[in-house]
Amino acid sequence: MAKDNEKLSKDLFQPIELSAEKSEELTRPELSFWKDAWIRLRKNKAAILGLIFLVIIFFMAFVGPHMNKYEGTDALYEAKNLPPRVQGLEWMELFDGKHAWYVQGPTSEQAIEKGLSVFKVEDEHVRVTVVSEGNESTGELAEVELYIDEYATRGLEDRYYWFGADAMGRDLWTRVWEGTQISLYIGILAAAIDMIIGVIYGGVSAYYGGRVDNYMQRFIEVLVGIPNLVVVILMIIVLDPGLMAITLALTITGWTGMARIVRGQVLKLKNQEFVLAAKTLGSNDKRILGKHLVPNVTGIIVINTMFTIPGAIFFESFLSFIGLGLQPPFASLGTLIDQAFDSYQIYPFMLLFPSLIISTLMIGFNMLADGLRDALDPKMRD
Template identity: 40%
Template sequence: MESSYEKLNFEFVDKEKKAAQESIRPSVSYWQDAWRRLKENKVAMISMVTIFVIVILAIVGPYISKFDYSSNDLINSNQYPDKVHWFGTDELGRDLFVRVMYGARISLSVGFVAAFINLTIGILYGGISGYLGGRVDNLMMRIVDVIYSIPMMLYVILLMVVLGKGLTNVFITLGIVYWGNMARIVRGQVLSLKEQEFILAAKAAGAKKSRIILRHLIPNCMGQIIVTLTLSIPGAIFTEAFLSFIGLGVSAPMSSWGTLCNDALSIFKTHPYQLFIPAIAICITMIGFNLFGDGLRDALDPKMRK
């Protein structure tokens, strides 16, 4: 008598055929998948390498040349680029290559310090506002609205006039007014996450509010936080360059890219290279950070995950 399997024409599949029909996809984490997508974005990877090269040059560049950024040599003033002075010299005979590399230190340090302050204040302020909600949220967001009601550049100029020139005062000024956008983004993310099941489970387990914000909500906002942080760095660099350009930035003999552009204005028609070189450095840095930020945003978007 035939078995029921034979009547229904069932056939047992051996292990080789079964393995051939299976499509196996290795298990990857969210960050591993984001890194894979970022590597596929050639523009973002080129931008990341460009940023890395600029940072390395800012660190070691001043040590490559035998010249000092503040030493005057009036005999060799306004020399065009040659084998000795790779970027030429300014009107005081100072080597422009060393000053551009040293200016990269100043400009990048402003960008990174402003980003760190933006990260610290913005995350805590936005996280607390979004999680507590109610009157606390309304009050905290109204403060941000007041800050946003006046153009940020006007705040920065007024604060620099009050505090005076200097790199430290640039850090303080940007730290006071630069965190508003981060706070808004973090607040929006927290508002969308705080009613999720894992937050309710943490509350049921007796977790404190500070632990829920720092250990559960903020880590789940890291995608948006990293993208916002990356895109805020070129804005801080441009703000510092503008302040130095109008004479409110770093003090002489320190040089930033904005200071170099300002110094070259008076002799721009006869020695245009003194303006073009620092201006090109600003453009390359800002484009690099913006393109890298765009690629990072696409890589960290869960909707793009395959």
């Protein structure tokens, strides 16, 4: 190896010119904090899937009610409890506009093999199959199949209720998406108020510390000790049940979690060198909090807010389900589930669609929040 090195000519090596201008030159494109977080978020397939779910639901919540000719408050007695019917999808059992009832027992083919009596009645819109156990004189039924074309029998062949109609004959497609609007409004508004109050309260408490922090934290402990349901009942007693009462009930105690998280982060950062440098340069407390401390905990704030939104939506649905939420004619996902719960065994489609949407919202927000937590954490960088 040494002999090979001796054979190398000095002419093969050329000195590199160094200059003060190139000493600060970057060798790769500069990435901001948020751009770097977005690049890492895109690699998280679960977070992107959750984001797609949320975009679709947000889009349908505002566009869906305008996609058909029915209003959410228009009631038609002849259309009550109609099953879903979608033009072009009648080949699917869920969207064919027919009701089917069964009584457990052997199928028609099994009954014939066993020598049981099988009776069938069929016309254009109704099909009934009855299997009699034993002989015709016993009259004991082992199976009943009943198919009814609800739209045809009620003379509503020209109507298409994509999610069906409720007990008052109102279009569930329109009501479900209007209810999604209200649920999203409550969840996002409550999360925004929680974020604003929590960030200000927690930041001030941690920055000033001492007696100020002690008094402010004792106040939080008092609020945390009050159950949310008690606060809701008090709000409903003072105010009429509705959006205002639910929003106030969610925000009275909801911001305490955000305040505690921000306080913990600010306590870790307020003694760092960049805060000391800002004080040395003459920055006042407001500027230090707003320009230096809060931006450094933005990732934690975003993540906690993303977890707060589904919690607020679920809590509103719970209140509506127990009768403390929105009152007619307003509809949210919780009120729709509450109205469908009493008859879900007979008309399961009334419960299926609002439950599916609220479940997708919960999953989407949590998947996206998990992805943001990893993307905004500097320790997770490759």
